Amino acid sequence: MSTEASTTSAGTLARGLDILEWVAEVERGSMSDLCAALGLSRSAGYRIVGQLRERGYLAEAGENHLRLGPVAIRVGLQALEGLDLFKVTPDHLRALVEDTEETAFVAVPEGIEMAYVMQEVGPQVVKVSSKLGSRAPLHASGLGKAYLSALPAAEAEEIVAGLDLVGYTPTTLTTVPAVLAAVERAREHGYAIDDSEREPGVRCLAAPIRDASRRPVAAISVAGPRDRILAAETSIIEAVVATARAISSSLGCPPPRPSR
Template sequence: MNDTSTGNPGTLARGLDIVERVAAAPGTTVQRLATDLGLSRSAAYRIVGALRERGYLVGETELRAGPVVLRLGLQAMDGLDIYTVGPEPLRELVAETEETAFIAVLDDDQMCYVMQEEGPQVVKVVSKLGSRAPLHASALGKAYLAALPAAEAEAVVDRIPLTGYTAATLTTPAALHADLARTRTAGWALDDAEREPGVRCVAAAVRGAGERPVAAISVAGPRDRIVAAQPAIVTAVRRTAARLSAALGAAPPPDLP
């Protein structure tokens, strides 16, 4: 951005807001950005122009994230230890379960998908890298929450919206806390059509040094298919999570062979 824009912290914040909006909703127009962010059209055009010049945005009428955003995102993921150690175990998990597997990390009280390995089935579950899953309505989120110290998990549950997505979504703190207690005992989390009808997901937390969760790994697929193979999938997910955790400096769970 030019000297005038960079000299104003408010303008910098607006520029970041614009990049985030466009990344989340490709095809957004400058007029829509101005309306959503409370900017004048002239200010919106000026900031978008500066971002376009630097490669953060591309497009004229419909805006999209530019190559600089992609490059920075890839560089950021390269800096994540889980991104370094995750690919091979993720591929092996898919080979074992024949279902799509994911790794996600915490991002602003949501789980952000950073890795995905698609299963070989014709009918399968996939997610867009960079998209987010709610903590309370995803196996990834519940696995991560359950791995936090109990008081910390309770504080998170108290502040996040427990939005209902399907009839199976846990929308009360009591129901979610009960599910997290089961997850802590079992060592794995379940999403039984709680965010998407007909989809079932099994997940486990990945821990780092100090035993804190740093990510979660999951396998997802059509509900009937996951139910039929669930014991084997649970074992595979937990073993893969333990393998990743060990690579990141955590001790293996005592109940895993």
């Protein structure tokens, strides 16, 4: 194959992948919108889309609209079968501990609580730890509020309204409005805080882990003595949020949608 032909093929492949990613993002889109969004001429758009439809990567979704086809769906499902929270998380968890020098945790939702499923202990002499399998309340843990923040607002409100908002310490949030306000702050900033709300003197910073559908499947946190966490809070937040995003990406979560 000549260099010119190879370059042309590579460009066509890139445009084809751009088209698939765009259709996956919008779920159902028209040809005119596709061409406008990707800067394609009408003729180039129809030519590449025609090839993708012939191969089963795209399919019709009503008049002049497109959706992912059965082949694209099958390829995606096969890729997802190889993705698993417990396979992709350990290396990220160890790196987070090396970066922050504090203990890191991963918890998954179990009913109205978060269950600790992974822990990497930090090197500090004074440290925080939790028994694997133990539970953390949604309203009184950074992990729980981080998980709630990644749910649709209405769903999070319904869950919080049904919780028994037990007060564990003087700083525990024990009213629905207070918990929802904390969840909304976590949604806005990308991380949640537990300021000695379940264990006196312990501060926790947490972020949600999402799957390929952007649904939260877990949360990750760093916790330690309150004063020590506060002293390094900015860098710990950055590390926790970056780690949560890296794990989410490994689970197939698309990049965050651009704000409108």
